Amino acid sequence: MSVPAASRWSIIAHNVRRLMARDGLTYEDVCEASGLDARTLRGVLRAAKRPHAKTLQRLAEGLGVTPDELFAGDASIARAEFDAATNPAIEEAVESAPELFDGWTPSDFGELASRVGAGGALTPHGVRLAAELMNANRQALTRAQVVLETGQADALRTVIDALYDRATAREQ
Template sequence: MALPAASRWSIVAHNVRRLMARDGLTYEEVCEATGLDARTLRGVLRAAKRPHAKTLQKLAEGLGVTPDELFAGDESAARAEFDAATNPAIEEAVEAAPDLFDDWTPSDFGELASRVGAGGALTPHGVRMAAELMNANRQTIDRARIVLESREAEALRVVIDALYERATAR
């Protein structure tokens, strides 16, 4: 059994987030640039359902790309497939706990597959631990994005700057 294939809508969601990060855009700025409402944009970013063609066209135009770029594949998927083929513990972990891998993109599996345990390839237990950590980190980042769009943004920036200084101090 191969790793679950990302749906085309997960790829669109991944590419929209990538383009937003590339251009430093907030949800509000994307909504303004595209003419989409926040609910529609959130649905696209969650890959919750198939967006209308007009929605995809507005997104592409607002982000300054062609609609095809919204569907562009991820090169890391090929690397992830190779890594997964050489480390069957990932497939085993996916089969044992599929809910742990909900909404994962090819990039997520690529990141997981590129990790190794202390003695080499990940064990099924190590895969589960790494996936749980990746999910927790994703949840923290999602929460930070929400805080950064609130009146608490400056407080979060101060905390992150202080922690960054500590983490990178030599």
């Protein structure tokens, strides 16, 4: 069952207000960070009409989140807060190795907090290993995007298809 459009726009408005409050941002701060004008931001916050995809992308970037986070319902937010509260080792890892987390968004930390280690919450060592893996995966995706824009795109797609088939093959 899909969420009615009016409800989606209300969810976006709620999440933008929540993110602004969380980070102590004013209208002016959000406009400056996103490059949106005040009229557009007010329209999003009033849930008056459907915002363009480009507007949502710019808004998400300005708020330091993924566009998906703008659509997150209360249950998703509650799960993320629970995950963060049950993985206190993340804060310790950030303090001991801040360079691992350079440029991370709240969504990145949410993804990390949702991971568990053997027996439950991540340990500080497990957090560092998970962060290193997330960073390596992002770097590989960035590099793949570059290769896909070159004459090597067909070769990369062939390799990816073969690895995907291997990774998703069911044991018989």
